[in-house]
Each structure stands twice: as structure tokens, then as C-alpha cells.
Amino acid sequence: MKNRLVTLIRIVxxxxxxxxxxxxxxxxxxxxMGVTLSIILFSIVAGSAxxxxxxxxxxKLNVSVYLNSSVTAPQLSLFLxxxxxxxxxxxxxxxxxxxxxxxxxxxxxxNKTLLQGLSETSGVIPAKIVVDPLNANKIQSIKNFLxxxxxxxxxxxxxxxSYSGAEKSAIDKIAHATxxxxxxxxxxxxxxxxxxxxxxxxxxxxxxxxxxxxxxxxRLLGASTWFIRxxxxxxSVIYGVISALASVFFIDILFxxxxxxxxxxxLGLLDIGYANQFFKSHLWILLLLQLMxxxxxxxxxxxxxxxxYLKFKSK
Amino acid sequence: MILLDRVTKTYNRxxxxxxxxxxxxxxxxxxxxxxxxxxxxxTTLLRLLTREERQTSxxxxxxxxxxxxxxxxxxxLLRRKIGVVFQDFKLLPNRNVFENIxxxxxxxxxGKHEIYRTVPKVLEIVNLTxxxxxxxxxxxxxxxxxxxxxxxxxxxxKILIADEPTGNLDPKHAWDVIKVLEKINxxxxxxxxxxxxxxxxxxxxxxxxxxxxxxxxxxxxNAAYKI
Numbered sequence: 001m002k003n004r005l006v007t008l009i010r011i012v013x014x015x016x017x018x019x020x021x022x023x024x025x026x027x028x029x030x031x032x033m034g035v036t037l038s039i040i041l042f043s044i045v046a047g048s049a050x051x052x053x054x055x056x057x058x059x060k061l062n063v064s065v066y067l068n069s070s071v072t073a074p075q076l077s078l079f080l081x082x083x084x085x086x087x088x089x090x091x092x093x094x095x096x097x098x099x100x101x102x103x104x105x106x107x108x109x110x111n112k113t114l115l116q117g118l119s120e121t122s123g124v125i126p127a128k129i130v131v132d133p134l135n136a137n138k139i140q141s142i143k144n145f146l147x148x149x150x151x152x153x154x155x156x157x158x159x160x161x162s163y164s165g166a167e168k169s170a171i172d173k174i175a176h177a178t179x180x181x182x183x184x185x186x187x188x189x190x191x192x193x194x195x196x197x198x199x200x201x202x203x204x205x206x207x208x209x210x211x212x213x214x215x216x217x218x219r220l221l222g223a224s225t226w227f228i229r230x231x232x233x234x235x236s237v238i239y240g241v242i243s244a245l246a247s248v249f250f251i252d253i254l255f256x257x258x259x260x261x262x263x264x265x266x267l268g269l270l271d272i273g274y275a276n277q278f279f280k281s282h283l284w285i286l287l288l289l290q291l292m293x294x295x296x297x298x299x300x301x302x303x304x305x306x307x308x309y310l311k312f313k314s315k
Numbered sequence: 316m317i318l319l320d321r322v323t324k325t326y327n328r329x330x331x332x333x334x335x336x337x338x339x340x341x342x343x344x345x346x347x348x349x350x351x352x353x354x355x356x357x358t359t360l361l362r363l364l365t366r367e368e369r370q371t372s373x374x375x376x377x378x379x380x381x382x383x384x385x386x387x388x389x390x391x392l393l394r395r396k397i398g399v400v401f402q403d404f405k406l407l408p409n410r411n412v413f414e415n416i417x418x419x420x421x422x423x424x425x426g427k428h429e430i431y432r433t434v435p436k437v438l439e440i441v442n443l444t445x446x447x448x449x450x451x452x453x454x455x456x457x458x459x460x461x462x463x464x465x466x467x468x469x470x471x472x473k474i475l476i477a478d479e480p481t482g483n484l485d486p487k488h489a490w491d492v493i494k495v496l497e498k499i500n501x502x503x504x505x506x507x508x509x510x511x512x513x514x515x516x517x518x519x520x521x522x523x524x525x526x527x528x529x530x531x532x533x534x535x536x537n538a539a540y541k542i
């Protein structure tokens with residue numbers, strides 16, 4: 001046990017010394033790893049900001065069903081009950097003619113012409129039910145329910161349900177865009193992680209290649225696989241830790257600087273203000289995550305890279 | 316101590332065996348010299364003993380370890396029991412004399428204080444006291460080889476394998492190295508030495524095994540150099 005501890009301390013010390021001795025090579029590896037970790041971190045924070053924007057957008061998506069003026073109270077009650085029983089319906093709210101008119105009047109209090117028009121046409125504004133979907137991508141299931149003949153009979157034939165036509169198409173496009181953005185984010189993170197691992201892997205292989213004679217001597221003297229591999233792993237883990245710290249520092253400056261300097265709260269769907277706030281409030285967990293990713297990339301790459309030089313001849 | 320039974324090593328089927336059904340038995344504390352022309356199979360024999368290569372057929376038992384039953388993970392443990400000296404020294408260039416020797420002890424997890432007690436004793440045996448802080452590049456060929464011997468014996472192995480340790484040395488330094496090997500043998504270590512140096516073989520008057528074309532053609536006690 002004591003021997004193992006002594007060996008572990010020696011491995012860590014040798015890895016640290018090697019790190020300082022190979023600083024130029026280490027700088028190149030850390031630069032690549034730092035860029036990769038920054039991209040990963042940016043993807044996480046930007047992804048969260050996108051999600052926030054998309055959630056806000058999709059929360060505004062709903063379906064308005066305009067009712068026939070002949071619908072009776074029991075029919076309305078049954079219709080609402082059945083509608084709320086649908087799996088994709090989060091909420092279904094009845095708006096009477098009077099409520100809609102009062103709302104329209106309050107929203108357009110300064111527009112006298114419009115108010116006059118509203119009072120003249122108040123008799124033709126139908127009552128409606130506003131349906132909020134659980135999943136904006138599955139509005140079709142609500143449409144299918146509303147298209148049933150028994151329900152069709154309750155709807156106002158003059159005012160079509162608001163998801164149809166151009167509005168339905170817009171809802172579908174937003175829903176589709178949200179999925180594409182999320183999937184693209186995941187793919188980008190995976191692609192950059194793989195690229196980073198390949199570059200780190202080759203950097204360490206280069207370091208090993210430079211020291212292959214040393215490794216073969218260690219082998220002949222009876223050094224165990226981990227006694228030789230350990231310092232390389234420690235060295236790569238140091239790359240990972242420094243790169244992770246640098247990436248968090250860089251992204252902090254990027255979002256804080258953008259939030260202060262751009263004088264705008266958002267760039268399209270990317271809400272810079274929210275991103276900055278998200279980054280600050282999750283700083284420690286993001287730092288921990290970056291450290292874990294950095295250490296993992298470094299350790300896995302170095303273990304794979306050293307494998308070839310540490311194999312024993314089997315034939 | 317070392318037992319080879321009909322051992323064959325073939326690198327390439329088209330070229331014939333590097334070692335062809337050789338059998339050899341070396342007793343504990345023996346000093347055995349292996350001679351032969353370049354390409355005869357001497358180095359292959361030593362590489363089989365250090366398990367750098369694996370025999371194609373036959374049986375090898377060293378210090379009670381049957382190589383057929385040796386798992387890859389146990390190869391480092393085997394090598395810790397065998398001291399090896401190479402013609403090109405194979406010292407770690409970035410470490411000084413003390414650190415090169417200490418490295419062999421670090422591998423086995425020896426503590427710092429014990430290392431500081433052990434290394435000077437071995438430096439004394441190879442007559443290198445005072446050279447602890449010298450880097451390998453600052454030493455003569457003979458001194459480097461004595462550092463390599465010190466590193467090989469510092470763990471007190473039962474067997475010392477020396478692969479042409481005098482090959483790169485002038486006669487005076489070559490003799491210094493041979494004297495150290497004899498001293499180590501007197502302490503009870505089995506020594507297996509390969510060399511081309513006729514003068515050394517003739518003066519030592521030890522058991523001489525001659526290899527030619529991968530076969531042992533002669534095995535004589537107190538013998539002289541003859542190919």
C-alpha cells in the first residue's frame with residue numbers, strides 16, 4: 001500500500017515535470033483543447049438561451065376555436081370536457097363574446113376609429129375556446145379532434161380555427177426550427193469533441209514518439225504499464241484542467257462583454273442577456289463540467305495514444 | 316537458474332529460424348560467455364530471456380518462471396528479477412548518474428530514504444563514487460557502461476544478462492567493465508555475457524557457449540575463444 005502511494009506520487013511528479021519540460025508542445029495542445037472546450041461551453045450556454053427563447057415562443061402558440069352562436073351551455077361544457085381530455089391539450093379556456101370585446105377595447109383604448117368599429121360589429125364576433133398545446137409539434141392531433149363531425153357542428157363556419165392556413169404553417173415552421181437548432185447543437189458538440197480528441201491524441205503521440213527510446217528503456221527495466229503511462233496521462237490531464245479554466249474565463253468575457261457592449265438584449269433567437277445571466281448563475285457547475293470534459297478528453301486520448309508503445313510482443 | 320529446452324525462434328518463415336532447437340542449462344552463480352559471429356543468434360537468445368521476444372517453440376524457464384505460463388501483466392515483474400546491460404548503455408539521457416540508478420528502484424516503489432542508502436553502495440562497487448551528479452553525456456564509454464551495470468544490479472537480481480557490454484569500449488575500459496562483472500558474479504549473481512572480444516574470453520577462462528547459424532555448436536567449461 002505504501003509502495004503504491006509512493007509510486008502514485010512519483011507518477012504525478014514525473015507528469016508535472018514533463019509538462020513543464022514540454023511546454024511548447026503543451027501550449028499547442030492546450031490551445032486546441034481550449035478552443036474545443038470554449039465551443040462546447042458556448043454551445044451549452046447558447047443552447048440554453050435558444051431553449052429559453054423557443055420556450056417563450058412556443059408558450060405563445062395556441063389554437064383558437066370559434067364557436068357557433070347556437071351552442072348551448074351543456075354542449076359547451078361537454079365540448080370543453082372532451083377537449084381537455086385530449087393528451088396534447090395543456091389548457092382549454094372559454095372566452096365569451098363579452099370578454100373578447102372588453103379585451104379588444106382595453107387593448108385599443110387609444111384608437112377611437114377601431115373602438116367605433118368594434119362596437120358596431122360586436123354582434124358578429126363569435127365566442128371562442130383557446131387551446132394551449134402541451135407540445136407545439138403535435139398540434140395535428142388537436143386538429144384531428146376538432147375536425148370530427150360532432151365537433152365541427154359546434155364551430156363557427158364563418159371564422160375558421162386559427163391554426164389553419166398561414167398560421168398553421170408558421171407554427172409548424174417554428175416547431176421544426178426548434179428541433180433543428182437543438183439537434184444541430186448536439187451534433188456540433190459531438191463533432192468538436194471528436195476533433196479535439198484526435199488533435200490531443202496526435203499531440204501526445206508526438207510527445208511519446210520523441211520519448212520512445214526512454215519508454216523502451218523503462219520497459220526493459222521492468223516498469224509497469226501504468227508507471228510509464230501514468231506521467232503521460234497526468235500531463236494530458238494538466239492540459240485538460242488548464243484548458244477548461246481558460247475556456248470558462250474566455251466565455252465569461254465573451255458573454256459579459258457582449259451583454260454590456262452590444263447595448264442590445266438579444267441577437268435574433270440568442271438572448272445575450274439571458275445567456276450571460278445563465279452563465280453567471282451556473283458558473284460552478286459549468287466549471288466542474290468543463291473540468292470533467294477536459295480531464296476526460298486528455299486522459300482517454302493519452303491512454304489510447306500510449307497503448308501502441310506499451311504492448312508486449314505476443315508472437 | 317536458466318533452462319532452455321529445444322527452443323526455436325523464427326522471425327520470418329521464408330528466412331529460416333534465428334535460433335534452431337537450442338538447449339541450454341545455466342546453474343546458479345555460473346559465469347557463462349556466449350560467443351558467435353554477428354547474426355548467429357546471440358542477441359535473439361538474450362531477447363528471449365528478457366521476454367522482449369517470444370519463442371516460436373520449446374520451453375524457457377528462468378529463475379523458476381515458465382515463460383509459457385507468464386501473463387503479459389507479469390512481464391515487468393520478471394524483468395525486475397533480471398539485470399540487463401546493453402552494448403549501447405541505454406541510459407536515460409535527461410537523468411544524472413544517481414537518478415539513472417535510482418530509477419530502477421523507483422520502479423519497484425522503493426522509498427526515497429532507502430534509495431539514498433542503496434545507490435552509493437552500488438556506485439562504490441562499480442568505482443563511480445563522486446560521479447553521482449554527472450549526466451551520461453559527460454561520462455566516458457566505460458563509465459557509462461559501469462553506470463548501466465550499477466543500474467542492472469542495484470536491485471540485486473539473481474541473473475545479470477550483458478549483451479556485448481564491451482562492444483563500444485577501448486581495451487582498458489572493456490577490462491574495467493569485465494572486472495565489475497566478475498565482482499558481481501563473486502557476490503553470487505549468475506552472469507550471462509555475450510561478446511566478440513577474443514582476449515576477454517581467453518583471459519576469463521569460463522564456460523563458453525558458441526552459437527552458429529542459430530545452433531549451439533560448442534559448450535565447454537574453462538574454454539578459450541573459438542568460432
